[in-house]
Every structure is written in C-alpha cells, then in structure tokens.
Amino acid sequence: MTGYTARISVPNPAMRAVRDLLRGPAIVCSGESSIRDAAVLMTEAGRRAVVIPTDASTYGIFTEGDLRSRVVVGGIDSARPVSTVMTPSAVTVDPDRLGADAVTDMLEHGLRHLPVVTASGELLGVLELSDLLTSATNQGFELRAALATAKTDVELIATARAVPELVTGLVDARVSPIDISGTLSVLIDVTVRRAIELVVGGDERPDFAWLSLGSAARREALPSSDIDSALVWGGESHREGADAAQRIHEILDRCGFPRDAQNAVATQARFARTLPQWRRALRKWVANPYQDQALVMLSMLADARVVAGDPALDPRPEALDQLRLNPAVMRLLLREAVGEKAKLHSLRDVVTRRTGTVNLKSTAVQPIVNIARWAGTSVGARTSTTVERLKVASDTGFLPADDTRVLIESFEVLQQIRVRHQTDQFAAGMMPTDEVVVADLTPLSRSLLGNAVREVAGVQRRLEYEASASALPDIEP
Numbered sequence: 001m002t003g004y005t006a007r008i009s010v011p012n013p014a015m016r017a018v019r020d021l022l023r024g025p026a027i028v029c030s031g032e033s034s035i036r037d038a039a040v041l042m043t044e045a046g047r048r049a050v051v052i053p054t055d056a057s058t059y060g061i062f063t064e065g066d067l068r069s070r071v072v073v074g075g076i077d078s079a080r081p082v083s084t085v086m087t088p089s090a091v092t093v094d095p096d097r098l099g100a101d102a103v104t105d106m107l108e109h110g111l112r113h114l115p116v117v118t119a120s121g122e123l124l125g126v127l128e129l130s131d132l133l134t135s136a137t138n139q140g141f142e143l144r145a146a147l148a149t150a151k152t153d154v155e156l157i158a159t160a161r162a163v164p165e166l167v168t169g170l171v172d173a174r175v176s177p178i179d180i181s182g183t184l185s186v187l188i189d190v191t192v193r194r195a196i197e198l199v200v201g202g203d204e205r206p207d208f209a210w211l212s213l214g215s216a217a218r219r220e221a222l223p224s225s226d227i228d229s230a231l232v233w234g235g236e237s238h239r240e241g242a243d244a245a246q247r248i249h250e251i252l253d254r255c256g257f258p259r260d261a262q263n264a265v266a267t268q269a270r271f272a273r274t275l276p277q278w279r280r281a282l283r284k285w286v287a288n289p290y291q292d293q294a295l296v297m298l299s300m301l302a303d304a305r306v307v308a309g310d311p312a313l314d315p316r317p318e319a320l321d322q323l324r325l326n327p328a329v330m331r332l333l334l335r336e337a338v339g340e341k342a343k344l345h346s347l348r349d350v351v352t353r354r355t356g357t358v359n360l361k362s363t364a365v366q367p368i369v370n371i372a373r374w375a376g377t378s379v380g381a382r383t384s385t386t387v388e389r390l391k392v393a394s395d396t397g398f399l400p401a402d403d404t405r406v407l408i409e410s411f412e413v414l415q416q417i418r419v420r421h422q423t424d425q426f427a428a429g430m431m432p433t434d435e436v437v438v439a440d441l442t443p444l445s446r447s448l449l450g451n452a453v454r455e456v457a458g459v460q461r462r463l464e465y466e467a468s469a470s471a472l473p474d475i476e477p
Contacts (some may be wrong), residue, residue, distance in 0.1 A: 018102050018116055019095035022125035026051045026115065031060065031083030035071055038062050038082040049113040049126050052086050059115050059123060061090040092117040095124055098387060100178040102127055104219055107144055107186035139166055140183045147190045153198050153251045160191050160255035167223055168423045177415035178387065185219040188212075188227070188257055193308045195251040199244050207234035208241070209306045209313035213264060217305040218369070218384045222415070223422040223432040224361075227252055228260045230304065231272040232313040242267055264300065278315040286322045289329050295336065298323060302373055303384050323377050330378060337370035338460040360418050361434040364453050367460060368411045375399050386411060403459045410452035417441075417449060 027041050027050045038050045042064065052060040062082050070085045071078060093102050093114040102114060112129040129141075143159070143166055150156035163184065170180045189212065196210060213228035215221050227249070231241060245266040249259045259265045266272050273281065282301065285294035301319040323329055358364075369386050376389025379396045383389060387408055394404035422432035438446060 016099050017095065018093055018097050018099060018127055019124060021099055021127060021131050022116060023131065024125060026123050026126045028053065028123070029082065031081060031086070033082050034079050035062075035067070035076070035082050035085060036078040039067055039078070047126070048128060050082070051090070051115050051123060051126060052082060053123075054088065058088075059090050059092065059117065060086040060088045061113060061115060061126075062086040063113050065112070090115050093127060094119065098178075098391075099131075100176065100182050101219075101385065101388065103129075103179050104182040104186055107140060107183060108189070110141065110144060110148075112141070139169065140187065144187060144190050147187065147194055150194055150198075153195070153254075156191065156194055156198065156251065157254045160187075160257070163187055163256065164223060164423075164426050167419070168426065171419055171423045177412060177419050180419055181215075181220045181222055181415060184223070184225075185216050185221040188216050188221055188225075189307045191255055191257060192227070192229075192248075192252065195248045195255070196308045198251070199247045206309040208232060209234075209309040209311065210266065211304045211314075211316075212307045213300045213304050214260070217303045218386060220369075220386060220415075222419055223426060224418075224434055226258050226260045228264045228300070229266040229271065230264075230300075231266040232278055232309075232315060233272070233274045234310060234313055235274065241272055242269070245272065275313050275315060279318065282315065282319055282322055286326050286329055289332055295329075295332055298329065299333070299336075299370075299373060302377055305384060317382070320377055320380075320382070324380060330374065333370070333374040333377070334463065337367060337374050338464045356438055358436050358438055359434045360414060360421075360436055364449075364456065365411070365414050365418070367456055368407050368414075371407060371459065371463065403462065406455045406459055410456050413448050413452045417445060 027045050027047050029038050029041055029050050029052060031052050031054065033052075041050055042048060049061055049063040052062065054060050060083065062085065066085055066087070070076060076085060091105065091109050091111060091114060093105060093116055095116050095118055105114060106112060106129055114127045116124045116127055118124065143162055146159045147156065150159055166187075167180060167184055170183065192210065192212070200206075209232040211217070211230040211232065213230055215225045216227065229245075229249070231245060233241065249265060249267060253259060259267075264271060281297070285292065285298050289295050289298065298319065301316055302323060304314075304316045304319075306314045306316075323333070372386040372389040372393075375393035375398055376383065379393050379398045381389050381392040383392065390399065390404050390407055393399040394401050417436070418434060421436055422434075425432045438449070441449065
C-alpha cells in the first residue's frame with residue numbers, strides 16, 4: 001500500500017445540510033407559461049431549472065436538459081405551455097438531509113436537479129449536482145445510464161468492469177468518502193436491477209421484492225464490499241426462484257460484485273421467503289433473540305432496502321417496529337454495539353507500536369455502524385445510513401451532540417482510509433480488503449486512525465453504563 005495522508009477537511013457539501021447548499025430561491029413559473037418564457041426565466045437568472053407548482057400540492061420541474069431533449073430535439077413548439085413538457089411530479093429533497101444523501105437520490109433517479117421542499121410543502125430552492133460534486137462524479141451518471149441499458153449479461157459485465165476505475169477517479173479527485181460509497185452503492189443497485197431484468201424480465205408487475213442487505217443497503221459500499229441479498233415472494237414460494245437468484249448472482253459475480261462469503265444471499269432458503277414467512281420468522285427472532293442467529297438476522301433486516309420488485313413486500317418497516325417495541329432486544333443491540341472494545345484497545349496498542357495488521361471494518365467501523373443502528377432504531381428513524389441514523393438520534397436528544405459529532409467524524413476518517421487503501425490495492429492488481437498494515441500508513445494517517453479509534457472507544461464506554469444498568473428479562477439463551 002502506498003503512503004496515504006488522511007485528512008479531516010473543512011465542512012464539505014457531502015456533510016452539510018441541503019438547505020445550506022442552496023444558491024438562492026427557486027425560479028418559479030405557472031404551468032400556463034410558455035416554454036419560451038420558462039427558458040427566458042432560466043437564462044436571465046443563470047439557472048438550469050424552473051419549478052412549476054401544481055394543483056396536487058406538489059411541484060413539477062423543467063430543466064435545460066428537458067429543453068434540449070423534449071423541445072429542441074422533439075420539435076415541440078416553444079409557444080406551448082411548459083406544463084406539457086415538464087416532469088409533473090418532481091423528486092424532492094428535505095432541506096435537512098445531507099448533501100451526500102442528495103447525491104445518492106440524484107444518482108438513484110438519474111437526476112441533476114432536486115427541488116428542496118420542507119415537510120409543510122414550502123419550496124426553498126433547487127439543488128443542482130454542480131452544488132455538490134466535482135466534475136469527476138459526472139462520470140457516475142454516464143456509467144449508471146450504461147449499466148441500466150445494457151442489452152445482454154455480457155454487455156452488463158463489461159460495463160460494470162469500469163466501476164473500480166470510477167471509484168479510483170473519485171478518490172483521486174478528493175471526493176468525500178461518504179459520496180464515494182453512496183455513488184458506488186447506487187451503481188451496485190443499478191447493476192443488480194439490470195441483472196434481475198435480464199434474468200426474469202422487466203415488463204410485468206413483479207410478484208417479488210429483491211432486498212439489498214449489509215453495507216450496500218446502507219449505501220456505504222466500498223470496493224471490498226460483497227453482495228448480501230434476500231427475496232420476498234408475494235405469493236407462494238417459487239420453486240424456480242432459487243435458480244433465478246443463482247443466475248442473478250452469477251452475473252453479479254462476473255460483474256465484480258461477489259456474493260457474500262457467508263452465503264447471506266437470496267439463493268439460500270433462509271433468505272428467500274414469502275412475506276408471511278418473513279413475518280413469522282421476525283416474530284420468532286424477536287421473541288427469542290438468543291437462538292437461530294436471531295440478532296444477526298434482525299440487524300440485517302433493520303438495514304435492508306428494496307432495490308427491485310414490489311416495494312409493498314418490504315419487511316423492513318415491520319422489523320423496525322418490532323425491534324423498537326421490544327426493550328430486551330434493543331438492549332441486546334446496544335450490548336453488541338459496545339461489546340467489542342477489546343479489539344479497539346488492541347488496535348490502539350498496535351497503532352502506538354506502529355506494527356501489525358488491522359482489519360479496519362471489524363475493529364473500528366463496525367462499532368460505529370452498530371451504535372447507529374441501535375440509536376436510530378430506538379428513535380424510530382427510517383433511514384438506514386449510519387450518518388443519518390446518528391443525526392436523527394442526536395436531533396431527538398437520544399444521543400449527546402458531542403458523541404454524535406465524534407462518531408460521524410471518526411466514521412468519515414475511517415471510510416477515507418479504507419477507500420484509499422482499497423483503491424491502492426486495486427491499482428496494484430490485488431483484491432481489495434480491509435486489512436491494513438499500520439506501518440505502511442503515514443505518521444499523520446496513523447495519528448488520525450488512533451485518535452478515531454480512541455474516540456469511538458470512549459463513546460462505547462459511556463454507552464456501556466446504559467447497557468449494564470439495564471437488566472435483561474429472563475430469556476434463556
């Protein structure tokens with residue numbers, strides 16, 4: 001691994017609230033305004049989008065891209081009302097969401113503009129991709145489109161091979177690690193969806209939901225991430241479902257997104273059930289979290305996200321509700337989050353001696369993820385990203401603001417070291433992993449790593465008091 005100087009940068013767009021990134025109020029016109037007038041408004045204001053309030057208490061949007069593709073290329077008369085060419089129900093973003101999440105939303109939907117709208121429906125402005133990222137990230141949109149339109153599995157596999165180079169480019173451009181992992185997670189999602197379409201077809205309404213699990217579900221994938229998955233069938237279990245899941249994962253393997261080494265994938269009966277079967281299993285795991293790997297399964301469901309199929313089959317909302325309403329299981333989640341401090345102390349010793357090999361994920365990142373899952377679930381947060389879970393828990397007063405700041409800053413530092421390490425491994429022709437030889441880090445990187453680990457351990461010690469002070473009810477292990 002080449003030397004890497006980790007850094008804590010000044011507040012960057014990825015970690016700032018969307019409301020703080022707006023360059024001014026939105027340009028607004030009525031749906032009856034002509035296309036020409038809407039274009040003039042954009043030009044005079046130096047903006048690339050105009051927002052159109054609709055009767056449905058939502059917003060339409062008309063962009064420069066719409067002007068080119070729908071009007072100029074489509075040969076539409078510019079005297080027609082802008083409502084005839086606008087996107088009628090624009091995807092919007094809450095002003096308190098992080099810039100990193102807004103980037104993910106843009107990539108997910110293939111958009112470059114998001115109206116910023118409060119919970120009460122007030123329009124604050126329009127967020128543009130250029131407000132968030134460097135030009136290097138524009139390649140992510142091009143790659144996303146190529147993945148989504150691949151005509152064969154061979155074409156999809158060949159296109160996906162460009163993903164590591166894109167990630168390397170983002171690292172070299174000093175894009176935030178939160179943005180990088182969000183971008184990679186979206187590209188994985190798009191590849192998964194296209195693989196599913198190529199295997200089972202995409203013309204009819206699906207009777208299943210394909211769930212992403214693990215880091216990709218939290219939108220925190222890195223080059224070393226493997227693919228965890230699950231299936232939820234809408235009707236009776238499909239006997240051909242295992243074969244289809246196998247073919248899908250074979251394509252993903254060849255795309256460079258290997259299946260989970262522990263077989264937490266939809267090819268296994270344990271991870272492919274009807275919705276009633278998932279619900280029965282959920283109730284069993286909550287009732288006795290000591291058996292059947294219940295805590296592992298509950299944690300995976302708490303992070304799960306539907307990436308293809310019918311979103312109505314998503315078992316995650318019920319899983320979050322069941323967890324939150326069961327204090328015994330929540331205390332177990334807390335104990336899991338604080339129970340591995342010995343590894344952190346060992347890491348501190350290693351850092352001090354500047355020797356040894358450390359797995360950054362298991363010894364440093366996973367405790368933050370676990371704390372965020374416990375805290376976010378405790379306050380009813382529906383988001384699954386680690387940073388957002390921590391922010392929601394802090395905003396509600398559940399976590400102290402100082403602890404939240406420490407965890408978020410440490411998470412960003414650790415993710416930065418991880419992604420640089422893994423892209424260096426890729427450049428050297430090696431398989432990306434989380435194993436880091438501490439002696440190969442620069443002195444500053446070692447210092448930042450040691451500080452981050454000590455800070456996380458400190459938060460764990462403070463939380464441990466809450467875990468030890470809460471006696472679990474009598475449940476036989």
